[in-house]
Amino acid sequence: MTSDTRQTHTRSKVILLAGILLFAANLRAPFTSIAPLLETLKQTFDLSATQAGLLITLPLLSFSAVSPFAAGVARKLGLERALFLALGIVAMGIAVRSGGHVALLYIGTAIIGSGIAIGNVLLPSLLKRDFPQHVAALTAVYVLTMGIAAASASALAVPLAHLAGFDWRLVAAAALVLQAVAAVAWLPQLSRGAAAPSAATAESSSRALWRSPLAWQVTLFLGLDCFLYYVGVSWLPAILRDGGYSAEQAGSFHGVLLLATAFPGLLLIPLVPRLRDQRALAVVLSLSMSVGLAGLLLAPKWAMLWILCFGFGAGGGLILALAFISLRTSGAGQAAALSGMAQCVGYLLAAAGPPLVGLLHDRSGHWAVPLLLCVTVGVLMAAVGLFAGRSVRVGEGVALTPRPSPGGRGERIQINARSV
Template sequence: MKAVGKASGLGAAVTVVLIGFNLRPALSSIGPVLDEIMQGLQVSAGAASVLTTAPVLCLGLFGPFAPLLARRFGIEATILLALAIVALGTALRGAGSLAPLLGGSLLAGAGIAIGNVLMPALLKRDFPTRLPLMTGVLSMALCVGAAIAAGVTAPLRVAFGGDWAAALASWAVPVLLAMAVAGLVWRHRLGRDAAGGPARLRRVGGLWRQPLAWQVTLFMGLQSALAYSMFGWLAPILRSRGDDAVTAGLVVSVSILAQTLASLPTPLLAARLRRQSLPAVALMLLSTGSFLALLAAPLAWQWLLAISLGIGMGGAFALALLLIVQRAGDDHAAAALSGMAQSVGYSLAAGGPLVVGVLYDAMGNWSGAGVLFGVVGLGGAVAGALAGRPRVVHAR
């Protein structure tokens, strides 16, 4: 909605923060209690890895449905539907058995995919003069939600008497809070546009034949592949080099915190430039170089490298969101471009951690993964350099 007065603008901004915060805990809360899940359900490491990979794959598989639903029901109603799906999937994980745990994770991933795609379109429509700021706010909320869920889920398990299922299901509560606030703020706009007519997205065609759309898509996908490889494998890499489990986990947490700190200023600074190519290349090279250094540099450097890795990855993700809204001519094109970029992008991201594991099993060391990280990082830098040029996709 276009803000009418300060209160309305504040309500819209708070809604963006709450929704963004709740689009990551379902993904980042599994890892901290994965050992307890494996022990409690008597599943292998391979089966347990499905719990972390499948929801990310859902981000790619279900993203294309978001524009279709928004054309039928409107952006606000579709986002509320997505949050309801996330809440249901998150709550299902509290059943404490494998089938509802996996099914709930898949449901949550599907809801997150729809929300991911539509939030850039919402920003493009509601904050046309404050896009860099609100893009930074959204990306920061996403990072904060991931970081808090990663850090708080294990203590929640302890607070619930060792019940990992209750700890996972508890993340449905803030989703319900976000739904209540969004419904209140949007109560006069659900299904309606500013002129009083139906608030429907129009069908957009021709994007999949646009080179610029593919450049934005590849930048989103390759930086996501690097990020999810880090989420899944940085701690095992550090443990194989001599860190204990607690230290390796703290290094990952520091890196996630650095992502949070980098996500807000990056769009604000990048938007001041006519071209975003230089920051895109610099952030991808910083991420890649830091990740490669963590494979081989002395462990005494790991804290500094974790910070630089987080700055690079957090900034690259925020910039990817900014490029989606900047390269789209309006909110209709933004939804379509977001759907394309995130469906393809998160499909690539889901494959990254799996390929890292296959390479490690085949070679017995991290050299193959290092080559993969280098190729992904350089590819992302090239895509970012092209996507950063001041152009707009030509969509019908």
Template sequence: MKPSSVINRAGRLWALTGLMLLALNLRAAITGISPMMGDLQATFQLSGVEVSCLATLPVLCLGGFASLAAPMAHRVGTETTIVGALTLLTTGILLRAFPSTVLLFTGTVLAGAGIAVGNVLLPVVVKRHFAARVGSLTGLAMMLMAGSGALAAGLAIPLHDAAGWRSALAVWAVPSLIAALTWGPLAARGRRAHPHVSHTAAARGDSLLRSPLAWAVAGFLGMVSLLFYALMAWLPEIMHDDGFAPTEAGMMVSVIQIISIPLGFAVPVLATRLPTQRPLITGIAVTKAVALFGILLAPRAGWLWIAFLGLATGSAFPLAFTLLSLRSPSAPVAARLSGMAQSGGYLVAALGPLTIGLTHSLTGSWTVPLLLLIALLIPETALGLLAGRPAFVRPAAGRAHG
């Protein structure tokens, strides 16, 4: 075996390790804090408004900072940007462990910013280093994201009871620091291989904003995320009002996340093997509709509808994420499409829990909110069918601004 091939294989193995570590750190810092909201409210003496802001901040950060990822990657390189994102995430996690309300919110913003940039660049890493294995490696990354998120949520209270809230929050800085250190050599190698980072399309000022396909991909991700976060925020309350005990209603959300773990791997693999993703999009929409109508019309069969929701929501996000790679002809375009889709998508998603909550407050029941979620399946499906056709996003040439 030639020395160059050994080096190349070692480099790919290191990049694969880095990809997996990146995926492991893109959910835990968010899901690990949610179960402790009540304790944090008492510890920091937060008002109801402050707690709502703390809960909403991560999703807002995912949208607000996602648009910065592609320009940063263009300027300093993808690998270096990922190191910066993981360093930011580690810093934010540690800041949250200090007994200061200001640092709690500041750390949440920094952690959210790091996760936002990592989210955008994950499909870019897959496209650049493993273009022939987009489905399997996107699926593995999705499975790791879902698994680490579920693990962090499940360990939050046991860690809190065993070591206190500070340790329960700070522990997630360990895997993020390991990931940052792993990406360091990749960043150094990337700078040696590409000392002058430049993407022709970005330099010309080409724009994805004129691409209907790019808007369809972004809109589909946004609607999928909106419905998911709305359900995760309010499903326990909906099921509790339908007669289920609070503990059982809470378990339903956990079951949905558990169901999503194997689907996170299977759906991207299947999506990449199909000539068009439209059958998957149609199947997901029908399954969501059955689940939501079931909760509305036959709530006592709640666990059946939870299984349907787990199948639908557990398939929808991995599919939307896979489309970022499948619709991109190159890694630079994938970075810009990912940034565009996630920036708009998560900002739209942040409106979901708020809108559903306000609608419930105004009507006094869950009937109208559930009908609203069902109605939102129409634009989600329409955008998905547009995004699922076999084509590449083509940036439109624009005037460069100097």
């Protein structure tokens, strides 16, 4: 490779990476930024708390419904064009949501969730294809970017509402600016086009994943993490209010939670690539959430500490779950199929979390029962992580602990196990 060719290759990779990060910034902010405006929307459209809460859970249902079809879209259009289409769908959803009618509010929110679902599924596949040696680190980077963008959008929503004369439509439409920037950054990728696997091969691979225990372990790890994360995002302010904190304090702690979920990437970026497998990390992150939830129940006066524990575990668990999608598959096509499976089931679990916890609270009259349930879910997630964190790919043998070879270097032993 000549010097000019090498420079061109490096430049194209940098442009692609910038596009990925700008794309990632649009994978949460368009719907999490509406959360601070829920009170305004309730008053504007005379919505009940359940109806307003649906604006947060509706995108999760869209994630679950659309995720299985994202890999098929990529096979027909190519990864780059499919991701560009996802940006267009999200932008259309934002425009519809900002129309000012209550029906458009819900329709637009569902459209936004559908576009984000395609991006959620295909971005790990793109990393698997173009950055196979840096999957874990770049997953941490893009999840960090996603979290910072979501937290920033939520923090700016109320100040923007003040500037816009409390016109929520202008605030909701402001997300189009970030969409436009990401779309412009993604334009250079549209000229690329990788050969897609045949439909028969892809369909066979997808069916095999649904019969793979390892694929289900990755799926459950993602699903349980999202279940706990969205319970925390939805109910933390209410838990804190019942624990003796004011509405203002509860709101501030909610912002701390969003930031806490964003920053585990700073630790995991250098750490994950150095690990032989990720079992210990999966257990630590899962139990960190359980500790945080148990602390909120037993010692609410230390809420800041427990929120940091919970946020670190939830954010780190998401990074690890998304990294598993690439680390446990053999190619971009298989990664896209596993991503679709994991996010279909995972976000269905996530959508069930907030209403289930709310129901348990209403039935019991306190937070002890729902919090104990969530602590148990964290322990279950740790047990699943012991299996999902093994250094093995779908369809390969079970990787055992390396034993020293005569030359002093580790030698990996594998047992053929088609059931893995």
